Amino acid sequence: MPVRSDRAQARIETMRLLLRRPGFVIGSLVIIMWLVCAIAGSAITPHDPFDDFFAGQQPPSAEHLMGTDHLGRDVLSRVMVGSRDVFTVAPIAAIIGVVAGSILGLAMGYYRGPFDDVMSRIVEAFLALPVVLVALLTLVVLGSSTVVVILVVGILFTPIVARTVRSTVISERQLDYVTAAKLRGESGPFILIREIFPNVLPPIIVEMTVRFGYAIFTVATLSFLGVGIQPPSADWGLTISEKYTFMIAGVWWSTFFPALAIATTVIAINLVADALHTVMSE
Amino acid sequence: MIRFLIRRIALLFVNLFILATIVFLIVNVLPEDVGRTILGPFAPQESVDALNARLGTDKPLPEQYVRQMAGLVTLNFGNSFTSNKPVAPTIGAAMVNSAKLAGLALVITIPISIAAGLLAARRRDRRTDRAIVLFGVSTSSIPEFVTGTALIVVVGVQLGLLPVLANPPRNADALTTIRYLLMPALAMAIVYFGYIARMTRAGTIEVLEADYTRTATMKGLTTSQTMRRHVLRNALVPTVAVIGVQIGYLFGGIIGVEKIFNYNGMGQLMLFAAQRKDIPLLTAGVLVIGIVYMLATLAADLIIAWMNPRARAELGT
Numbered sequence: 001m002p003v004r005s006d007r008a009q010a011r012i013e014t015m016r017l018l019l020r021r022p023g024f025v026i027g028s029l030v031i032i033m034w035l036v037c038a039i040a041g042s043a044i045t046p047h048d049p050f051d052d053f054f055a056g057q058q059p060p061s062a063e064h065l066m067g068t069d070h071l072g073r074d075v076l077s078r079v080m081v082g083s084r085d086v087f088t089v090a091p092i093a094a095i096i097g098v099v100a101g102s103i104l105g106l107a108m109g110y111y112r113g114p115f116d117d118v119m120s121r122i123v124e125a126f127l128a129l130p131v132v133l134v135a136l137l138t139l140v141v142l143g144s145s146t147v148v149v150i151l152v153v154g155i156l157f158t159p160i161v162a163r164t165v166r167s168t169v170i171s172e173r174q175l176d177y178v179t180a181a182k183l184r185g186e187s188g189p190f191i192l193i194r195e196i197f198p199n200v201l202p203p204i205i206v207e208m209t210v211r212f213g214y215a216i217f218t219v220a221t222l223s224f225l226g227v228g229i230q231p232p233s234a235d236w237g238l239t240i241s242e243k244y245t246f247m248i249a250g251v252w253w254s255t256f257f258p259a260l261a262i263a264t265t266v267i268a269i270n271l272v273a274d275a276l277h278t279v280m281s282e
Numbered sequence: 283m284i285r286f287l288i289r290r291i292a293l294l295f296v297n298l299f300i301l302a303t304i305v306f307l308i309v310n311v312l313p314e315d316v317g318r319t320i321l322g323p324f325a326p327q328e329s330v331d332a333l334n335a336r337l338g339t340d341k342p343l344p345e346q347y348v349r350q351m352a353g354l355v356t357l358n359f360g361n362s363f364t365s366n367k368p369v370a371p372t373i374g375a376a377m378v379n380s381a382k383l384a385g386l387a388l389v390i391t392i393p394i395s396i397a398a399g400l401l402a403a404r405r406r407d408r409r410t411d412r413a414i415v416l417f418g419v420s421t422s423s424i425p426e427f428v429t430g431t432a433l434i435v436v437v438g439v440q441l442g443l444l445p446v447l448a449n450p451p452r453n454a455d456a457l458t459t460i461r462y463l464l465m466p467a468l469a470m471a472i473v474y475f476g477y478i479a480r481m482t483r484a485g486t487i488e489v490l491e492a493d494y495t496r497t498a499t500m501k502g503l504t505t506s507q508t509m510r511r512h513v514l515r516n517a518l519v520p521t522v523a524v525i526g527v528q529i530g531y532l533f534g535g536i537i538g539v540e541k542i543f544n545y546n547g548m549g550q551l552m553l554f555a556a557q558r559k560d561i562p563l564l565t566a567g568v569l570v571i572g573i574v575y576m577l578a579t580l581a582a583d584l585i586i587a588w589m590n591p592r593a594r595a596e597l598g599t
Contacts, residue, residue: 023416125300128575129568130534133552137305137568140556141313213423221425221538225553240431244542248446252435259431266423274419 017279027271030264037080038087045077049234057251067253069243075254079261082234086265089150089229090215096154097215098208101161106200108162109169110192119162126159131214132221139227149228153218157211164207168200202280209273213266220262236262290583294576301572302354306347309565310339320363320559337363337562359566364558369566372551377570380540380547383448384532386463387470388525395475396521399482400509403517406487414479422476427538430469434542437465448545466543470535474528481524486517519586526582530575 018024042049047064056072058064066075108116126134131153138152172178173196181191222228223237231238236258243254313319317334334340337360338349353359359369395418402414421429438446450462489495490513498508537549544550548567555563 121296121300122304125297125304128297128301128530128572130531130571132534132537133568133571134308136537136552136556137564138308138312140559140564141309141319141561143319217423217425221427221535224425224427224538225541225556227556237425240427244431244434247431247434247439250439252439255431256435259428262428263424263432266425267420270419270423 014279018275021275021279023271024275027268027275030268031272034083034261034265034268035087038083041081041084042077045074045080047074047077049073049077049081050232057246057254060253066257069239069254070246070251075257078234078239079236079257082236082239082258082261083265085146085229085233085235086216086219086262089146089153089219091212093150093153093219094157094208094211094215096150097157097211098161098204100154100158101207102165102204104158105162105165106169106192106197109166110173110188110196112170116166120166123159123163126156127163131156131160131218132225135218135222136225136227139222144227144230146229149219149222153215153222156218157215161207161211165200165204168203169196172196172199206273206277206280209269209276213269213273216262216266216269286587287584290580294580297576298354298573299351302351302569303347305565305568305572306350309561310343310346315339316561320561333363354569359569360562362555362563363560364563369563372563373548373567373570376546376548376551379545380533380536380549382459383463383466383540383545383547384470384529384536386460386467387474387532388529390467391471391474391478392525394471395478396482396518398475399479399521400486400517402479402483403486403490411483415483418476418479420476421472422474422480424473425538426469426473426535427542429472430466430539430542433465433469446543448540448543463545466539466545469539469543470532473535474532477524477528478521482518482521485520486513489513489517492516515589519590522582522585522589523579526579527575529578530571533571533574 037044047054050073054064054068054072054074056068056070058068060067064074064076066079069075069078104119108119134156135149135152139148142148142152178191178195181195186195219228220235220237223235224241226241229235229238231242239258240255243251247255310316315330315334316337316339317330317332318325321330321333331340338346341349357370359373361367362369362372365372398414398418402411405411434446437443444465445462446465448462448466450459454462495508495512498512499505503511533548536547537552539545540547540549541553548571552564552567554560555567
């Protein structure tokens with residue numbers, strides 16, 4: 001038996017606990033499936049997702065499992081390729097929000113005082129507005145592009161993450177190990193980074209998965225509203241926004257399947273987040 | 283209680299002030315030229331200057347800031363850029379429509395999700411509990427317009443049970459209006475079910491484990507007496523708090539729902555304003571929704587203080 005460090009041992013143990021949860025396994029499989037679609041792109045789609053070879057508005061059949069859209073494009077191929085935009089924009093936005101929010105939350109929770117009071121007020125005010133609405137306002141003002149969407153969603157997630165991290169840091173800093181480090185004469189940044197940060201990492205990881213889910217939620221909504229990802233992308237929210245008016249005429253497949261794609265992805269991410277939360281808080 | 287109320291209202295004004303400042307920064311500082319943003323890159327410079335003069339965006343920033351803040355106090359949000367009429371009445375009318383939709387969504391969600399949360403807590407870790415939690419986690423993470431799409435396809439198009447557009451005909455009676463609003467309200471209710479049910483479940487589990495619940499059971503009260511007299515009042519505190527927050531956030535999701543059901547409410551108005559770059563209208567709408575959120579959370583805090591004397595002490599400090 002090779003000797004493993006305690007930390008590696010703990011990681012393996014966490015993994016084992018996670019794999020025992022059906023929610024985690026199913027969620028991961030669904031995410032992996034969409035990731036494969038996102039990476040492989042049009043190499044594995046049954047038809048070309050951007051060319052309109054076929055008769056339009058065909059209902060699902062053996063040739064087109066999800067039918068064709070109003071321009072005669074294969075819906076299944078477009079849904080598969082659409083995962084690419086979803087899996088680039090949402091994770092980057094989530095990472096920006098979690099990194100910025102964690103730094104802010106760590107500083108607020110550790111230093112407290114007037115800095116924390118002022119920042120907490122600002123965070124509180126940000127929370128009074130639905131993210132989608134502020135994002136809509138900002139994107140109208142700045143003009144929409146993929147980069148702006150990522151930045152806006154990331155920045156709007158920052159106060160939400162900061163509040164969560166702040167509250168965990170506040171309960172950590174009262175513990176003995178922090179007092180011990182202070183008595184040893186360690187500097188503030190050292191205590192924050194080397195002592196407190198590793199201990200608040202589990203909730204930050206959970207927050208990351210939760211934010212990833214919300215980023216998909218938010219970006220999909222923004223694309224549906226026409227200020228998110230722009231055509232000719234096959235992004236799911238955008239596709240629904242382009243085709244939902246055909247539903248009333250009975251052409252449901254070109255809207256329903258992208259909607260199903262959003263739903264399965266977000267549910268899968270939340271199943272994973274939920275499992276992580278349960279395992280890591282035990 | 284009075285002191286608590288005064289403190290809470292003062293806090294509300296501070297928050298509103300910060301919120302209005304954030305919105306001001308987004309709208310007036312981020313773009314270099316508001317008139318240019320509205321008219322686009324190809325408009326002649328004279329029109330841009332004229333528009334800036336009309337909107338007052340040619341003035342120095344501090345002056346604009348003071349004017350916007352003063353407008354907020356007097357509830358004068360300025361004129362719409364597209365119609366050149368004051369925005370307040372337009373927003374008022376849209377708010378009434380959205381309130382009907384949001385109200386119906388809440389009337390559907392609140393009782394069902396509280397009942398489900400209580401049931402899950404009492405059947406903790408059994409199959410019923412797992413099913414409720416899983417359903418809640420799943421549905422609360424799906425955007426409202428996606429559930430709306432699924433409902434339109436299944437209930438509206440395939441089964442033909444309910445109208446797929448939400449605007450009721452003119453002079454419709456209350457029952458007809460509800461029929462038209464039912465599907466969009468359901469789309470929203472499905473999303474909020476999860477949050478409220480999970481909160482109720484967590485709150486109830488905590489109270490069921492508390493010593494005073496055990497005491498109540500030990501002194502011979504029946505389950506329903508214990509639930510009514512001791513558990514509910516305490517268990518529903520987090521639920522009330524989350525409902526307060528959700529009322530504000532309803533207006534984020536309502537935009538998608540109103541778009542997909544083509545309903546003339548606040549969401550459609552905001553979208554209309556966004557498409558025409560009607561920044562005064564959009565700003566005013568965002569501020570009004572912020573005020574709704576703050577009033578809803580204030581109301582929730584007051585209800586909590588009334589339900590639970592200990593919370594009263596905590597919130598008052």
